[in-house]
Amino acid sequence: MNASTGHAMFGETPPVRRKLRQEALAQWVFGAMAAAMIVPLLLIVGYLVVRAAPSLNLEFLLEVPKRGMTEGGIWPAFVGTLYLVFLSLAFSAPIGILAAVYLNEYARDNWFNRVINLAVINLAGVPSIVHALFGLGAFVYAARFGYSIISASLTLAIMTLPVIIAATREALASVPRSFREACWNVGATRWQTIWAVVLPNSISGILTGIILEVSRAAGETAPVMFTGVVFFKAVERGDLFPYYLNEQCMALSMHLYTISTQVPGVKESIPFATAIVLLALVLMVNAAAISLRVYLRSRKKW
Amino acid sequence: MVNVPAIEKHIEVTGLRLSYGMKEVLHGISFDIRRHEILGVIGPAQSGKTSLLRCINRTIEFTPGTHVSGTITVDGEDVRKVRDVYALRRKIGMVAPLPVGLPLSIRENVALAPRSAGLTRKGDLDAIVEQCLRQAALWDEVKDRLDSLGTKLSGGQQQRLTIARALSHQPEILCLDEFSIAIDPVTTMRIEEVLKELRHHMTIILVTNLTQQARRLADRTMFLWKGEIVELDTTDVIFSAKPTDPRTRDYVEGVFG
Numbered sequence: 001m002n003a004s005t006g007h008a009m010f011g012e013t014p015p016v017r018r019k020l021r022q023e024a025l026a027q028w029v030f031g032a033m034a035a036a037m038i039v040p041l042l043l044i045v046g047y048l049v050v051r052a053a054p055s056l057n058l059e060f061l062l063e064v065p066k067r068g069m070t071e072g073g074i075w076p077a078f079v080g081t082l083y084l085v086f087l088s089l090a091f092s093a094p095i096g097i098l099a100a101v102y103l104n105e106y107a108r109d110n111w112f113n114r115v116i117n118l119a120v121i122n123l124a125g126v127p128s129i130v131h132a133l134f135g136l137g138a139f140v141y142a143a144r145f146g147y148s149i150i151s152a153s154l155t156l157a158i159m160t161l162p163v164i165i166a167a168t169r170e171a172l173a174s175v176p177r178s179f180r181e182a183c184w185n186v187g188a189t190r191w192q193t194i195w196a197v198v199l200p201n202s203i204s205g206i207l208t209g210i211i212l213e214v215s216r217a218a219g220e221t222a223p224v225m226f227t228g229v230v231f232f233k234a235v236e237r238g239d240l241f242p243y244y245l246n247e248q249c250m251a252l253s254m255h256l257y258t259i260s261t262q263v264p265g266v267k268e269s270i271p272f273a274t275a276i277v278l279l280a281l282v283l284m285v286n287a288a289a290i291s292l293r294v295y296l297r298s299r300k301k302w
Numbered sequence: 303m304v305n306v307p308a309i310e311k312h313i314e315v316t317g318l319r320l321s322y323g324m325k326e327v328l329h330g331i332s333f334d335i336r337r338h339e340i341l342g343v344i345g346p347a348q349s350g351k352t353s354l355l356r357c358i359n360r361t362i363e364f365t366p367g368t369h370v371s372g373t374i375t376v377d378g379e380d381v382r383k384v385r386d387v388y389a390l391r392r393k394i395g396m397v398a399p400l401p402v403g404l405p406l407s408i409r410e411n412v413a414l415a416p417r418s419a420g421l422t423r424k425g426d427l428d429a430i431v432e433q434c435l436r437q438a439a440l441w442d443e444v445k446d447r448l449d450s451l452g453t454k455l456s457g458g459q460q461q462r463l464t465i466a467r468a469l470s471h472q473p474e475i476l477c478l479d480e481f482s483i484a485i486d487p488v489t490t491m492r493i494e495e496v497l498k499e500l501r502h503h504m505t506i507i508l509v510t511n512l513t514q515q516a517r518r519l520a521d522r523t524m525f526l527w528k529g530e531i532v533e534l535d536t537t538d539v540i541f542s543a544k545p546t547d548p549r550t551r552d553y554v555e556g557v558f559g
């Protein structure tokens with residue numbers, strides 16, 4: 001083949017040029033849209049940091065609110081949120097994982113399991129205010145846990161459960177079926193197969209799903225407000241275990257709402273600093289999820 | 303030891319029907335497999351060869367919507383009535399057509415089966431691992447890296463790892479489903495030599511797309527077509543100029559559609 005035919009075949013003709021132009025334009029537009037996502041985040045964070053600046057220090061985190069919550073720090077609310085999140089996960093993670101393993105590995109396709117599936121999907125779509133009312137009725141009154149950390153965490157647990165189940169199922173389903181078949185062929189039981197091959201290879205997805213639920217649980221206001229979070233609770237500065245589980249507690253989301261709308265004369269930077277702490281908590285948890293994922297991916301075995 | 307009569311039936315299949323949902327893929331086939339013979343199974347794609355093997359070790363049950371009727375007996379025992387299906391599966395070594403290195407170390411890939419059966423002594427497990435890897439002609443290549451991942455082996459090595467795993471629970475029956483798809487001819491020959499060795503203490507079902515492989519190894523050969531047995535006879539007859547059914551000759555000679 002000589003050079004001139006080569007040129008004719010691969011050179012730029014008007015239609016080719018048009019295609020290239022379209023391609024470049026498309027890439028630019030889509031890229032710009034994706035980049036635009038950064039803008040709101042930067043604006044939110046930037047605005048908050050500027051307004052919160054006078055209160056942003058370690059003291060603010062460790063100190064308790066003072067003078068009718070118009071000054072001081074947010075320690076009781078911060079610890080309360082940690083309590084609620086970890087306790088709710090202690091309920092929802094084991095139940096969610098086991099349920100997902102059942103649904104994905106054991107369940108046959110019959111009406112009973114279809115009903116369970118339907119329930120999980122619909123539960124995920126229930127608004128949090130409805131969960132709040134349910135928690136009030138079920139845990140506070142019916143189960144007689146009263147307004148307490150237990151009731152609030154259980155309510156959060158019910159709320160996060162369907163998402164944990166969905167994330168876990170997805171992680172389990174990503175393990176190729178051929179691995180399972182290879183185990184079955186050598187006489188391994190379903191459980192041995194799950195334990196030896198399926199769980200170790202889906203754990204990264206499962207953990208990421210759970211950790212992402214932390215941020216949701218930390219940010220919710222309505223479910224905890226109805227079931228166990230109060231306005232104010234006197235607590236020692238920096239005390240790591242200030243609450244009993246049958247007591248009410250404070251929480252960041254609720255605290256932010258209170259000092260922004262209910263209490264007059266709050267030092268101006270305090271609500272913004274509270275928002276920063278909440279946001280930092282959530283972003284840190286997300287960052288942890290991402291790095292865990294990256295780490296486990298790097299050890300991915302196939 | 304009792305002297306095993308030459309034509310003792312190891313596996314007996316009677317009127318086996320299998321359907322996936324509404325689609326029947328095995329239409330009531332009957333045959334038997336003798337102890338310590340190599341039965342070659344040939345037949346075009348979709349004829350139900352893999353499905354047949356999955357009925358024998360009952361892994362077909364993991365596919366929803368399947369319906370099996372008829373009986374399969376192994377050592378005179380109806381497989382669908384056995385109490386311990388895991389023991390049944392361990393009696394049968396199964397090599398799937400596509401290599402599956404499990405995401406475990408090479409050692410654990412092979413030790414998985416004895417471990418699930420309850421063996422825990424490291425010495426015993428190591429002995430089994432070495433023996434099976436040797437039988438699968440893989441030992442020399444991996445003996446220095448038994449703790450690296452089975453999934454990082456080449457396709458052909460993974461296939462031999464699959465064979466080693468199938469041997470690891472010391473099966474009495476070995477089912478090979480197109481085992482040489484991913485292996486080069488030299489290694490295939492080496493494994494064929496191993497099979498000739500193994501047949502002295504194992505019954506082997508060799509499903510293969512390479513008719514010549516059946517010709518080289520099998521004592522008897524079954525030609526399965528669209529879920530029915532066209533012909534089952536000694537390999538010499540199947541590959542002779544005049545098998546009973548003209549379709550057999552066409553298939554063996556490659557005329558078949």
Ligand SMILES: Nc1ncnc2c1ncn2[C@@H]1O[C@H](COP(=O)(O)OP(=O)(O)OP(=O)(O)O)[C@@H](O)[C@H]1O
Pocket residue numbers: 322327345346347348349350351352353354365
């Ligand atoms: N899991 C399944 N669900 C539904 N149909 C299936 C399934 N597995 C196999 N079949 C169908 O059963 C028939 C026989 O398949 P099978 O895999 O047993 O054939 P085969 O003889 O092993 O073919 P090949 O030589 O291509 O491996 C095919 O028509 C296939 O479509």
Ligand SMILES: [Mg+2]
Pocket residue numbers: 351352353399479
């Ligand atoms: Mg097949």
